[in-house]
Amino acid sequence: MNISIVGASGYSGLELIRILHNHPYVTIASIHNYSNVGMKINQLFPHLTDIYEATLEEVIPEQIMAQSDCVFFATPSGVSSLAAIPFIKAGFPVIDLSGDFRLDAESYSKWYSKTPADAVYLEKMEYGLAEFRQNVEAKWIANPGCYATSVLLPLLPIVSEQLASDTFIIDAKSGVSGAGKVPNSANHFVNAHDNLALYKINAHQHIPEIERYLGEKSPKFQFLTSLLPLTRGIMSTLYLPLTKAGARRSIELLEETYATKTFVRIQPDGQLPTIKQVVGSNFCDIGLTYNEKTGILTIVSVLDNLVKGAAGQAVQNLNLMFGMDESTGLLQSPIFP
Amino acid sequence: MNISIVGASGYSGLELIRILHNHPYVTIASIHNYSNVGMKINQLFPHLTDIYEATLEEVIPEQIMAQSDCVFFATPSGVSSLAAIPFIKAGFPVIDLSGDFRLDAESYSKWYSKTPADAVYLEKMEYGLAEFRQNVEAKWIANPGCYATSVLLPLLPIVSEQLASDTFIIDAKSGVSGAGKVPNSANHFVNAHDNLALYKINAHQHIPEIERYLGEKSPKFQFLTSLLPLTRGIMSTLYLPLTKAGARRSIELLEETYATKTFVRIQPDGQLPTIKQVVGSNFCDIGLTYNEKTGILTIVSVLDNLVKGAAGQAVQNLNLMFGMDESTGLLQSPIFP
Amino acid sequence: MNISIVGASGYSGLELIRILHNHPYVTIASIHNYSNVGMKINQLFPHLTDIYEATLEEVIPEQIMAQSDCVFFATPSGVSSLAAIPFIKAGFPVIDLSGDFRLDAESYSKWYSKTPADAVYLEKMEYGLAEFRQNVEAKWIANPGCYATSVLLPLLPIVSEQLASDTFIIDAKSGVSGAGKVPNSANHFVNAHDNLALYKINAHQHIPEIERYLGEKSPKFQFLTSLLPLTRGIMSTLYLPLTKAGARRSIELLEETYATKTFVRIQPDGQLPTIKQVVGSNFCDIGLTYNEKTGILTIVSVLDNLVKGAAGQAVQNLNLMFGMDESTGLLQSPIFP
Amino acid sequence: MNISIVGASGYSGLELIRILHNHPYVTIASIHNYSNVGMKINQLFPHLTDIYEATLEEVIPEQIMAQSDCVFFATPSGVSSLAAIPFIKAGFPVIDLSGDFRLDAESYSKWYSKTPADAVYLEKMEYGLAEFRQNVEAKWIANPGCYATSVLLPLLPIVSEQLASDTFIIDAKSGVSGAGKVPNSANHFVNAHDNLALYKINAHQHIPEIERYLGEKSPKFQFLTSLLPLTRGIMSTLYLPLTKAGARRSIELLEETYATKTFVRIQPDGQLPTIKQVVGSNFCDIGLTYNEKTGILTIVSVLDNLVKGAAGQAVQNLNLMFGMDESTGLLQSPIFP
Incomplete structure (x- = not known):
């Protein structure tokens, strides 16, 4: 084709x-x-x-x-x-x-x-979060945002069971390629290198996208984004207040949901992913760790913003649209080192 | 001397x-x-x-x-x-x-x-958080940890007025010099560069240090640390659930507390600091922004882990111990760019 | 197989x-x-x-x-x-x-x-510089060094016509992955990042490798290597004293030699390659520029030290050994950005 | 003042x-x-x-x-x-x-x-190469270029004794701050990071500056510049064809010339400087190594392009102009790590 x-x-x-x-x-x-x-x-x-x-x-x-x-x-x-x-x-x-x-x-x-x-x-338009596509025959796809993908993949299963009720925190960080190709002060090497800077404070356009697709049961969340001194990669760290039982169920849910999904890899319990382990690939890797003392479930989600966060997921949607296996042409290894 | x-x-x-x-x-x-x-x-x-x-x-x-x-x-x-x-x-x-x-x-x-x-x-031993020294004549100083300094400076005034009551979140990130000089897998260039990795999950030794010096009123907090691909600098992002009035009071408190302190600079409201603006200097810069929708006060605190987070604060303590102005020899500009 | x-x-x-x-x-x-x-x-x-x-x-x-x-x-x-x-x-x-x-x-x-x-x-053992393999049926291959590959590909055609007679200079730079996985002082992030350092002064083990495979006509050359603050990639800059005619012939020779070779791309005249344009791929890109005033032909050769400089070329040799097209499995695009 | x-x-x-x-x-x-x-x-x-x-x-x-x-x-x-x-x-x-x-x-x-x-x-205008100022009372100073400073300091003593007669090579590399603050494609983080790129091929404006101040005896040289993925620092590597005696005399000359100069540090024989050892300071560090086999003296010169390559040398010139010690206000340690 x-x-x-x-x-x-x-x-x-x-x-x-x-x-x-x-x-x-x-x-x-x-x-x-x-x-x-x-x-x-x-x-x-x-x-x-x-x-x-x-x-x-x-x-x-x-x-x-x-x-x-x-x-x-x-x-x-x-x-x-x-x-x-x-x-x-x-x-x-x-x-x-x-x-x-x-x-x-x-x-x-x-x-x-x-x-x-x-x-x-x-x-x-159908929202193209590939692992949650409603109508795989849809011809018009709104491919999701990079941050939104990194947040919705771990959250959707948990929120749809209403496990997360309180306000929670998302501390998200992205490499500079997410900010586009047009040269400006923020992506000037001298400003981005050796630095970490928050941007679009309480104003990132992926906030309403995440809210919308979490659905009516969406709890409130605080979402902040930082610019990392690297080219590719997003890490979203989610802090959810949960009971021990709620945390255990959340972990189970993610493992169940993604057991059959090619591009979402749930890490062994307590092991958190690094950005580098997905760069160049269509994987979203998710790790979880529960702290009984604070009652916080920490979820760390990483992906390559240009692949699973953009072009890779778009090709995954193309595959679905035309009846191919969703992983066709996408099964390349991450680049490490 | x-x-x-x-x-x-x-x-x-x-x-x-x-x-x-x-x-x-x-x-x-x-x-x-x-x-x-x-x-x-x-x-x-x-x-x-x-x-x-x-x-x-x-x-x-x-x-x-x-x-x-x-x-x-x-x-x-x-x-x-x-x-x-x-x-x-x-x-x-x-x-x-x-x-x-x-x-x-x-x-x-x-x-x-x-x-x-x-x-x-x-x-x-006297704990040497210089801005909060109890006994400036103490001869034996336990100089604070780098993360602990970045967290205690913004938190102490707020906690001592018991404004932060719920569990809150600290998402802290540090450059590689914080991990010391002995070569190991984590500080190998290939592993640290182009990467972001969490470490010492719920096990960082600065957790009990922060708890201890927040004092009896210390609320619970979730503290996680990541390794940034840069040499010097810490950013600690604190997410505190607060009412609008509590947030306003917190901002005031920080402004009041540090109005006369040389090395803590409170940023104008809503403006968050970047790591690069303190590198090479003894400053700890703190920015605050309140989100009415989520009820979260975000506090961002940055310092150079080797200066205000270690040697600079140690010299500040030396100055205090020997009756000099605390800023003697420490008033150098950050290195930018 | x-x-x-x-x-x-x-x-x-x-x-x-x-x-x-x-x-x-x-x-x-x-x-x-x-x-x-x-x-x-x-x-x-x-x-x-x-x-x-x-x-x-x-x-x-x-x-x-x-x-x-x-x-x-x-x-x-x-x-x-x-x-x-x-x-x-x-x-x-x-x-x-x-x-x-x-x-x-x-x-x-x-x-x-x-x-x-x-x-x-x-x-x-057959030396496995794939574009110059003598006996494609050889079963035992000594895969070339990364620097040696980056230097021999542009030099071999020129030296075999004895165009380069005088002593020339090779200023070569490599990313840190070339130095291996065992942590040491040189590959500690803090030492490699934001730095440029020469190493193995006049003692790099690729010097005799280059001399040997340039053959009996090998002119003398000065070869120095630096460690770049990046993970993958080599740039070798060669400075050859040549007459205008000699330079013109050298450029022609490279264009002719590699016109039919998949993995060596000669840039348009005067356009010099960057490291990033080959990372993740098996390409060696070569650019040339002649300075009439100084009588120096500058040749810039870039490759990914782990691909064309190691594993990629090894697979190219595997393909040749087993009668496959040399590019089988190797035709992936460089990763940019 | x-x-x-x-x-x-x-x-x-x-x-x-x-x-x-x-x-x-x-x-x-x-x-x-x-x-x-x-x-x-x-x-x-x-x-x-x-x-x-x-x-x-x-x-x-x-x-x-x-x-x-x-x-x-x-x-x-x-x-x-x-x-x-x-x-x-x-x-x-x-x-x-x-x-x-x-x-x-x-x-x-x-x-x-x-x-x-x-x-x-x-x-x-007086050319303000501080270590070679002709008329320290001059009121109008053309402060030298960053590359020119890094090249003239090691070369001037050698050329003034006419030791370097043949064409020689200068392979110079600079951090991105040298390219200025206005955002453009070359200083976009994504293009500069993880990359090495030559620019202004045979066209850098410091070529005529170096030629002019080497004086009438100036031999021909090939000068190329690359952009390094770091903010501050220049390394100029000079390759001079010299006899063993000429090389020995060159090394002596540099040691003699700079024995009494505060800001030029000649490294022990055979030890080459790295960029990081001068960052943040007004030092120009110079290392030399002679290769008897190739007859090439390699000289490596490093400085911080914003200090000794710009503002620091300008202050040095101010000090000279107003009769202060040239090092007044400039004796800060390099920042390491």
């Missing part, structure tokens, strides 16, 4: 190219951009020489639909809310990696400070 | 040399070690050439007491519990940077798994 | 596992070690959970030969000189990633300060 | 503030900028809170001359060539940290692609 990528020169777009290069059934038919049109992608990114050397094309929906079976939007938020509409109207499959179709219109306006897509289209 | 350093070739010992090199009233009369005796310190650490080139000597208490006015122990835990005793017995001033004199005997045995100093000597 | 790995828990061994996990025709039948025997590899390296979970076994040649078609030695130098002999004697294929079979006995003694393998076996 | 700084919010300007904060005889009377006028410097750079909190002012020469005794220009190239003129005309002391007054007009136009200062003013 053929796919096209819009926004191929951003970090998520490049990661789609890297992953799909090894997918046995998928060909990248074309890549599209709003800048650098006419340039070969490997002129901009020499690592792709001899790997994938297509020319960046304009975004012309008819042309894309004529030659491909699905389009990925790896564009910043605010683009696909408009640009994806012609595809949806035409009944053509879309996987959107941005935040444009993850929230309802009101929330989107508030947290993104941008004009939301028309509600008709927002409703058509 | 003259001082001597035992354990001069470790990171805290080297930092004492760096700081005291610019102290107007202090001369380093001698440096002592349990290894590399007879070598010049600048053969081991060429950055000290022309700065300080003394030879490492054996630890002979009589000799040290004959030539100096105070001795610093910058040794690993388990050394000064024995080696400092002759000095204390002789009434000679000691500032110990290790954990050997911070806990009572029982706690020390439990958390350090080592033989504690005799209780007679433990009781003589 | 089946292979076995001796020394599976070192960085090169782990990289063999990572690469072979995606090889369509190769199964890792067993992994062997001189330590941690009886442990599952993913207990030591949790990134391998669900990827490859075999137990580390003792090194018993008969057993390995019974179940596999080829054995890799990913052991430190000084091991395979003895341990590989039973396999060679039995006519069983061996690919050795260490330096034990790359030099003649005299050079090996001098540069490695270890006892060389018996000359009978040294002679049987 | 009082000084003023123009361009106080750039890296060199901030470093002037850091260094002068500890200078016993100098007060920073005012700071000036072309942007952010009216803001307090510590609002932009919170590390300066309680250290130095002045407001950024417009650049009004009369006002600066009325209140100060000397003005530093820590502006990008292209600014002081015009902005410094009123001061020079008025006979007021100027220390310029940019490249605007280091070359003759023709060279400047060619290498900087900017309009040079009027030749009248170029001639008035």
